[in-house]
Amino acid sequence: MPSTTTFLDELFDKGLLIDTGVDGLYGRSGLFEEIGDRFQALVTRYGAEDEPEVVRFPPAMSRQVFEKSGYMKSFPQLAGTVHCFCGSPADHVSLLQTIEAKGDWTEGQKASEIVLTPAACYPLYPTAAKRGQLPADGLLFDLMSYCFRHEPSKDPARQQMFRMREFVRMGTPDQVTEFRAKWLERGQALIGELGLPLKLDVANDPFFGRTGKMLAVNQRDQRLKFELLIAIESEENPTACLSFNYHQDHFGKTFELESSDGEVAHTACVGFGHERVILALLKHHGTDVKTWPQSVRKALWG
Ligand SMILES: Nc1ncnc2c1ncn2[C@@H]1O[C@H](COP(=O)(O)OP(=O)(O)OP(=O)(O)O)[C@@H](O)[C@H]1O
Numbered sequence: 001m002p003s004t005t006t007f008l009d010e011l012f013d014k015g016l017l018i019d020t021g022v023d024g025l026y027g028r029s030g031l032f033e034e035i036g037d038r039f040q041a042l043v044t045r046y047g048a049e050d051e052p053e054v055v056r057f058p059p060a061m062s063r064q065v066f067e068k069s070g071y072m073k074s075f076p077q078l079a080g081t082v083h084c085f086c087g088s089p090a091d092h093v094s095l096l097q098t099i100e101a102k103g104d105w106t107e108g109q110k111a112s113e114i115v116l117t118p119a120a121c122y123p124l125y126p127t128a129a130k131r132g133q134l135p136a137d138g139l140l141f142d143l144m145s146y147c148f149r150h151e152p153s154k155d156p157a158r159q160q161m162f163r164m165r166e167f168v169r170m171g172t173p174d175q176v177t178e179f180r181a182k183w184l185e186r187g188q189a190l191i192g193e194l195g196l197p198l199k200l201d202v203a204n205d206p207f208f209g210r211t212g213k214m215l216a217v218n219q220r221d222q223r224l225k226f227e228l229l230i231a232i233e234s235e236e237n238p239t240a241c242l243s244f245n246y247h248q249d250h251f252g253k254t255f256e257l258e259s260s261d262g263e264v265a266h267t268a269c270v271g272f273g274h275e276r277v278i279l280a281l282l283k284h285h286g287t288d289v290k291t292w293p294q295s296v297r298k299a300l301w302g
């Protein structure tokens with residue numbers, strides 16, 4: 001009889017991921033985190049020669065900046081907002097009664113000034129713009145954040161809260177496209193060192209609705225997004241573990257970022273799916289790290 005145990009079941013059974021009762025929202029074990037820490041150290045080594053500026057934001061961002069970014073135009077289906085109770089003691093009494101009666105107690109919740117970060121780079125653009133015109137050699141940042149996307153799934157590689165490491169380049173079109181080309185090479189070398197079979201492909205973001213379809217076609221035609229894919233949940237539909245995005249002047253225009261030549265700055269980012277790379281390692285090399293290939297152990301543990 002064919003086995004019906006999924007990779008997610010195996011990860012739960014081995015205690016690597018911890019079920020919370022919500023698809024895509026998991027706890028992680030010490031070993032899972034240890035592999036992740038080692039992977040992040042490897043990413044840092046690959047990027048070190050460029051001397052990126054390290055910045056860390058919390059996993060939430062200003063609602064005002066989020067609105068300005070246009071995220072709700074493109075990906076309303078993925079966004080997560082933070083709502084809070086702001087009522088009186090009397091409202092509190094009725095809140096508790098509604099919970100008791102198993103009614104919808106969330107109806108009275110009010111939107112706060114905070115939304116959940118959908119991609120690590122979103123809070124960065126206004127911060128960089130506040131510094132004024134970019135220096136002649138542009139800017140380069142190293143980011144990492146928990147991100148939220150409302151895409152519940154049984155695929156362990158599609159989580160609702162996951163970490164994204166990013167390098168973000170801001171500057172002239174030449175500076176930015178050179179950065180992306182360099183990381184396309186580096187990303188493949190890095191994943192090669194981890195002994196993972198990869199495929200590189202052009203891709204598009206999951207833009208919402210009918211206009212979204214056009215945006216996706218345009219993004220592909222202009223080769224603005226590449227993904228480094230590794231088979232995790234299925235061989236037929238490999239998972240994007242690294243993404244290489246060229247935003248052209250989109251964020252530059254939106255957040256008034258100016259290059260040293262007075263033109264609107266261009267931006268690009270390379271994003272590493274933290275959990276996805278860990279899951280790819282566990283899938284391809286097994287859940288017992290002691291039996292992983294020597295070369296992979298060396299890349300991670302030295
Ligand atoms: N739901 C998720 N769970 C875990 N990692 C994710 C998720 N969504 C994106 N990532 C990781 O974050 C990186 C950067 O995000 P990006 O927006 O480019 O993803 P994406 O290309 O939209 O992913 P996908 O096509 O699988 O939805 C991706 O390369 C991926 O590794």
Ligand SMILES: [Zn+2]
Binds near residue numbers: 269
């Ligand atoms: Zn980004």
